[in-house]
Amino acid sequence: MGRYLLRRLLQLVPVFIGTTFLIYWLVWSVPGDPFAGKCGDRRCPDSYINFMTEKYQLDQSIWVQYATYMKNLFQGDFGITFNNREVADIIATAYPNTLKLAVVALAIEAVIGLTAGVLTGLRRNGFLDNLVLISTLFLIALPVFVVGFILQWLLGVKWGIVHPTVSSEMRLTELLLPGFVLGSASMAYVARVARTSIAENRRADYVRTAIAKGLPMRRVVGVHLLRNSLIPVVTLLGTDLGALMGGAIVTEGIFGINGIGRAVLRAIVTKESATVVSIVVVLVLVYLLMNLLVDLLYAALDPRIRYE
Amino acid sequence: MSDPSTASIVSTPPATMPTEAGSGAPVDAGLPGNARKEKPRGLLGDAWRDLRRKPLFWVSAVLILIFVLMAAFPSLFTSGDPVNGTLANSQVKPSADAWFGYDVQGRDVYARTIYGARASIVVALISTIGTLLIGGAIGMIAGYAGGWVDALLSRFADIFFGLPFVLGAIVILTTFNGAGSSNGEWYIMGLVIMSLVVLSWPVVMRLMRSSVLATKEADYIVAARALGAGHGRIILKHLLPNCLAPLLVYGTIMVGSFIGAEATLSFLGIGLKSPVVSWGISISEAQNYIRVSPFLLFFPSAFLVTAVLSFVMLGEAVREALDPKLR
Amino acid sequence: MSDILVSEQSKPGAAGSGRPSGRLLEVEDLRVEFRTRDGVAKVINGVTYHVDAGETLAVLGESGSGKSVTAQTIMGILDTPPGFVTGGQVRFHGKDMLTMSAEERRRIRGEGIAMIFQDALSALNPVFTVGFQIAEQFRIRRGLSRSDAKKRAIEMLDQVKIPNAKGRFSNYPHQFSGGMRQRAMIAMSLALDPEVLIADEPTTALDVTVQAQIMDLLAELQRERQMGMILITHDLGVVADVADRIAVMYAGRIVEEANVYDLYAKPAHPYTMGLIDSIPRMDERGQQLRTIKGLPPNLMNIPPGCPFNPRCPMAQPVCREKLPPLLQIGTDRASACHFAEDLVNRD
Numbered sequence: 012m013g014r015y016l017l018r019r020l021l022q023l024v025p026v027f028i029g030t031t032f033l034i035y036w037l038v039w040s041v042p043g044d045p046f047a048g049k050c051g052d053r054r055c056p057d058s059y060i061n062f063m064t065e066k067y068q069l070d071q072s073i074w075v076q077y078a079t080y081m082k083n084l085f086q087g088d089f090g091i092t093f094n095n096r097e098v099a100d101i102i103a104t105a106y107p108n109t110l111k112l113a114v115v116a117l118a119i120e121a122v123i124g125l126t127a128g129v130l131t132g133l134r135r136n137g138f139l140d141n142l143v144l145i146s147t148l149f150l151i152a153l154p155v156f157v158v159g160f161i162l163q164w165l166l167g168v169k170w171g172i173v174h175p176t177v178s179s180e181m182r183l184t185e186l187l188l189p190g191f192v193l194g195s196a197s198m199a200y201v202a203r204v205a206r207t208s209i210a211e212n213r214r215a216d217y218v219r220t221a222i223a224k225g226l227p228m229r230r231v232v233g234v235h236l237l238r239n240s241l242i243p244v245v246t247l248l249g250t251d252l253g254a255l256m257g258g259a260i261v262t263e264g265i266f267g268i269n270g271i272g273r274a275v276l277r278a279i280v281t282k283e284s285a286t287v288v289s290i291v292v293v294l295v296l297v298y299l300l301m302n303l304l305v306d307l308l309y310a311a312l313d314p315r316i317r318y319e
Numbered sequence: 320m321s322d323p324s325t326a327s328i329v330s331t332p333p334a335t336m337p338t339e340a341g342s343g344a345p346v347d348a349g350l351p352g353n354a355r356k357e358k359p360r361g362l363l364g365d366a367w368r369d370l371r372r373k374p375l376f377w378v379s380a381v382l383i384l385i386f387v388l389m390a391a392f393p394s395l396f397t398s399g400d401p402v403n404g405t406l407a408n409s410q411v412k413p414s415a416d417a418w419f420g421y422d423v424q425g426r427d428v429y430a431r432t433i434y435g436a437r438a439s440i441v442v443a444l445i446s447t448i449g450t451l452l453i454g455g456a457i458g459m460i461a462g463y464a465g466g467w468v469d470a471l472l473s474r475f476a477d478i479f480f481g482l483p484f485v486l487g488a489i490v491i492l493t494t495f496n497g498a499g500s501s502n503g504e505w506y507i508m509g510l511v512i513m514s515l516v517v518l519s520w521p522v523v524m525r526l527m528r529s530s531v532l533a534t535k536e537a538d539y540i541v542a543a544r545a546l547g548a549g550h551g552r553i554i555l556k557h558l559l560p561n562c563l564a565p566l567l568v569y570g571t572i573m574v575g576s577f578i579g580a581e582a583t584l585s586f587l588g589i590g591l592k593s594p595v596v597s598w599g600i601s602i603s604e605a606q607n608y609i610r611v612s613p614f615l616l617f618f619p620s621a622f623l624v625t626a627v628l629s630f631v632m633l634g635e636a637v638r639e640a641l642d643p644k645l646r
Numbered sequence: 647m648s649d650i651l652v653s654e655q656s657k658p659g660a661a662g663s664g665r666p667s668g669r670l671l672e673v674e675d676l677r678v679e680f681r682t683r684d685g686v687a688k689v690i691n692g693v694t695y696h697v698d699a700g701e702t703l704a705v706l707g708e709s710g711s712g713k714s715v716t717a718q719t720i721m722g723i724l725d726t727p728p729g730f731v732t733g734g735q736v737r738f739h740g741k742d743m744l745t746m747s748a749e750e751r752r753r754i755r756g757e758g759i760a761m762i763f764q765d766a767l768s769a770l771n772p773v774f775t776v777g778f779q780i781a782e783q784f785r786i787r788r789g790l791s792r793s794d795a796k797k798r799a800i801e802m803l804d805q806v807k808i809p810n811a812k813g814r815f816s817n818y819p820h821q822f823s824g825g826m827r828q829r830a831m832i833a834m835s836l837a838l839d840p841e842v843l844i845a846d847e848p849t850t851a852l853d854v855t856v857q858a859q860i861m862d863l864l865a866e867l868q869r870e871r872q873m874g875m876i877l878i879t880h881d882l883g884v885v886a887d888v889a890d891r892i893a894v895m896y897a898g899r900i901v902e903e904a905n906v907y908d909l910y911a912k913p914a915h916p917y918t919m920g921l922i923d924s925i926p927r928m929d930e931r932g933q934q935l936r937t938i939k940g941l942p943p944n945l946m947n948i949p950p951g952c953p954f955n956p957r958c959p960m961a962q963p964v965c966r967e968k969l970p971p972l973l974q975i976g977t978d979r980a981s982a983c984h985f986a987e988d989l990v991n992r993d
Contacts, residue, residue: 022474029478037494148635152628154579156586157620160606164613216768219723224783224834225756228748235771242773260485261583265606275486276587279493287493291486299481314818315772 019306027299031292032077038288040073059093063285089289092278098289101274109270111181112263113255115190120198121248128205128244133232135210143206147199159192159265176267193262197251204247208240215239242312249308253301256294366640376636382629389436397430431596432618438597439626442508443577446515451570453516454523459562461524462531463554473528476521485583488514492589504595511590515577526569530562537561568638575630582623598623669737670874671720671759671842672696676734678715678898680945681727687945689715691898692734694972697842697874702865704877704885704906706921707895710942713878716895717844720876721761722751738842756783760840764847766827770819776830777803777815783837802833806863825856829863836867842874849884861888882925886910894918897943897953900972904979914981914990916958952984960985 046055046063064070068079083090089098127147131140150158166188167175177185191198212218213236221235222228260272271290278286370376389396461472479487491514534540540557548556584590585599586606593600598619605615678690690712697703707713718724720736722743735742738758743751763769771779777799784795796815803811806829819827828848835843845864849857865888868875879885885892885906892909894902894917902915913919920938940957943949949956955965964984972982975990983989 025474026477026481029474030481033478033482034490037490148631149628152575152579152631153624154583154627156583156602157579157624160602160616161620164616168613214725216763216765217771220763220769220834221771222723223721223755223761225752225754225838226782226786227752230786235774238773239771254483260489260587264587275489279489279589284493287490291490294483294486295481298483313773315820 015310016307019303023299023303027296030295031081034288034291035077035080036073038284039076055093084292089293090285092283092286098286101286102271102290102293105269105271105274108181108268109259109272110256112186112189112193112259112268112270113252115183115186116194116255117248117252119190120194120201120251124198124201125205125244128202129209132206132209132240133213143202147202150195150199155192155196156261156265158195159262162188162192163265179269189262189266189268193255193259201244201247205240205244208243209236212236212240242309245312246305246309249305250302253298253305256297256301369640370636373636375632379629379632379636382625383633386436386440386626386629389433390440393434393437397433428615428618431601432598432622434596435598435601435619435622436626438508438591438595439578439581439623442511442581443574446512446577447570447574449512449516450519450523450573451566454520455527455566457520458524458527459531459554459558462528462535463558476524479518480521482518484518487518488584489589491517492584507591511581511584515580519573523566523569526565527562530565531558534558534561564641568634568641571637572631572634575627575634578623578630579627669696670698670739672737673716673720674735674737676716676719676736677732678719678724678729679732680729685946688948689898689945693898693900695893695900695903697876699841699874700872701890702868702875702877702888704879704889704892705895706879706882706885706892708880708942710945711895712898713895714846717761717846717876717878720844721755721759756787757838757840759842759844760835760838762831762835762843762845762848765851766831767819769831770827772819775816775818776822780834780837787838802837803830806830806833824852825860828852828860832863832867839871840873842876843868844876844878846878847880857884864888882921894921897948898945899982901954901982902980908979912990914975914979914986915983916960917954
């Protein structure tokens with residue numbers, strides 16, 4: 012397990028460097044004048060230009076710039092916006108909200124998706140099976156913002172069952188609808204993967220062995236069948252948590268949640284590219300680490316991987 | 320390698336499940352040769368026979384045909400003007416006169432919705448073709464060459480995979496479309512297409528690579544090589560036809576998700592912009608009037624959803640027909 | 647929930663006599679068909695055999711002859727659909743298992759009748775340790791504590807001669823070699839001390855040298871425990887040493903049943919003759935191997951008369967018209983050939 016971890020970690024390094032360099036290059040080098048459109052609609056103040064040029068060695072080659080930038084980043088310095096706000100502050104305020112939303116979304120998609128997937132996997136071609144197949148097709152096909160608007164309008168405005176936007180207190184009851192919207196597509200995937208996985212493993216030899224051993228059906232399904240079938244599902248959920256933690260730009264926008272996604276969007280609208288880079292780099296790091304975690308989880312769940 | 324599916328925000332289906340345990344790599348085409356010989360019809364003939372009987376297939380095919388016609392000849396469907404309106408008509412509800420009503424600026428929503436098909440479908444189709452070509456070619460090279468070429472290309476793909484979809488698109492689009500530049504309609508469209516392709520090709524590349532790897536060692540290819548067939552011939556004559564099926568299925572579904580993605584980007588204000596007419600823009604404009612005029616939101620959403628759904632359903636139907644396991 | 651996985655056996659009417667005969671396990675006139683989209687395949691067409699305590703019955707046949715499906719039906723692990731039992735009985739201690747409740751049947755599995763599968767790698771659950779899978783039975787079926795169950799499981803691994811049983815307890819199936827894995831599978835099937843053991847091609851997936859070791863182990867354990875054993879195989883060479891009686895299957899029915907000596911010395915069915923002739927022999931070096939010409943019949947369309955007639959070197963017109971029943975010849979053997987008497991009585 013230790014060696015496996017090390018190998019995966021080493022594979023991660025070039026990807027992280029590549030991805031973050033790509034972003035850095037896009038934002039600071041491609042536009043020619045590095046300060047074009049970085050300070051809102053006005054020209055950047057000279058003090059900011061001088062400060063940034065010196066701090067990030069913007070007069071040097073892109074490689075030096077990037078190295079300087081990463082060095083600062085790893086020392087916990089995420090940079091400042093042109094109007095003197097610490098980017099780290101922005102992240103610190105917004106991130107907890109994003110996390111809360113991500114956890115709620117993950118919980119919803121895991122519970123609903125798994126239940127639907129397991130039930131339909133065990134009994135295929137029934138009414139429930141068709142219902143789940145069709146509804147998952149819809150959830151997969153619908154862009155999140157459409158689902159969000161429709162549910163917000165239907166449940167929030169027309170029927171008044173829930174509050175259409177989320178207050179700054181982020182109460183759990185308020186987060187249920189945004190969480191559902193955010194998790195809707197993944198919920199459908201979870202259901203489908205679980206269904207296929209259960210249906211495939213149901214006829215597996217080891218399930219037959221478990222029955223031949225005279226184990227009660229509860230145990231055959233609950234232990235032998237589920238444990239194997241859940242491997243791809245758990246992996247999917249883990250990967251999805253990585254994506255969810257990368258910020259739900261659309262969902263946060265629709266429901267007015269002050270999360271990291273909205274912070275990025277605001278930075279884009281107000282043309283603060285420096286802020287955008289910093290936040291995106293952090294999010295990419297989170298995303299990649301989550302993927303690493305998923306790999307490890309996968310190895311923990313499937314002993315065949317660990318000893319390969 | 321686990322597969323970080325493109326951010327769940329856009330509906331891009333996860334292409335493959337983790338393959339290290341050898342599970343679930345979609346290699347429908349990698350059927351052993353004898354499995355096909357048993358039946359007089361070929362795999363494709365079989366699939367077509369299966370497909371013809373599916374109502375899902377016909378429904379989605381007809382819908383797609385309608386949408387394509389709408390994109391090519393919008394004037395067949397409406398005589399209205401999608402761009403100019405009279406403010407007096409602002410937010411007038413649907414009536415026999417204007418079926419879908421008028422938007423805030425008094426433009427005919429029906430005409431806008433019909434004309435909106437063009438941008439969405441053009442962007443989605445070109446992006447899909449680009450993604451399939453680039454991802455397919457790189458995947459073919461990586462899978463066929465193997466060794467360090469494969470390792471290098473795979474890591475390169477990982478770099479783009481590491482970018483969550485919406486974030487990546489935001490960075491690309493703001494970079495090239497930044498600073499108050501008054502870029503033309505086609506320039507922005509090209510940018511949107513480019514960002515979709517750049518962020519999606521790794522999925523296709525992995526799909527292609529895994530099917531090539533699965534097919535490469537098949538006996539008939541080893542035999543062809545032993546008979547002295549050149550690389551080009553092996554790739555074109557033997558590998559490509561066998562690796563194409565999963566790619567086509569994925570491509571069909573991808574058109575659907577790209578329509579959704581394009582709308583999402585327009586909605587966020589970083590994709591296509593007015594005066595271009597697109598469903599995403601209409602939905603984005605409607606969101607501020609959701610309480611007063613929900614119909615503004617409803618009609619473009621309904622078209623968008625139907626279009627996305629038709630492509631996804633078509634892909635599903637083809638996938639089911641091609642997958643012998645589901646028979 | 648039980649009907650989800652286990653075949654919901656269609657219950658035949660009160661066919662068969664059902665009289666207690668003192669036999670341990672009896673299969674009587676069993677019929678199974680597979681209903682698929684392409685048609686109905688009659689996989690088992692009236693199989694009758696029995697096994698008593700302490701004896702080994704070898705069931706011999708080509709793949710597709712129905713020998714494994716019979717075993718699966720006995721165990722109640724037939725995949726339904728497509729498999730359906732359409733007639734006959736499977737009696738354990740005189741009681742028909744096909745009409746029992748699911749719960750009654752479950753209790754027989756493992757304790758009454760246990761089974762060893764062909765491919766231990768896929769038959770063992772890949773994500774649990776071998777020890778867990780053996781100990782599980784002691785915990786669930788016998789209610790033992792975790793530590794007691796572990797002790798018993800290690801004893802079982804010891805009994806099947808797995809070296810360092812204690813250490814191997816916490817290994818996963820894929821960490822075992824093929825032979826060791828099959829030993830673990832045997833340990834698992836014997837854990838609850840079954841009265842009947844069904845071994846479905848237990849050595850097919852193994853190397854030749856390992857095959858012999860596993861067969862020896864099985865034979866030894868069978869003697870020690872006085873189990874009834876049904877050994878399913880397509881390999882005549884394997885059965886000669888271990889089996890007491892041999893039942894030869896063809897196209898879903900028994901075509902000949904005899905003790906090992908009689909069967910080898912004087913086969914009473916042309917199919918058996920063909921099988922024996924196709925064994926390579928040391929004293930006939932240099933000659934071409936004899937084979938049975940033709941292919942087994944399509945089970946969706948079994949030829950009328952004797953199903954073997956298209957391949958039979960001695961087929962007569964009657965063979966194409968009349969299905970020969972399995973009839974006793976002498977005291978302890980039976981054959982389903984119109985000319986069985988002639989075959990036995992020749993020179």
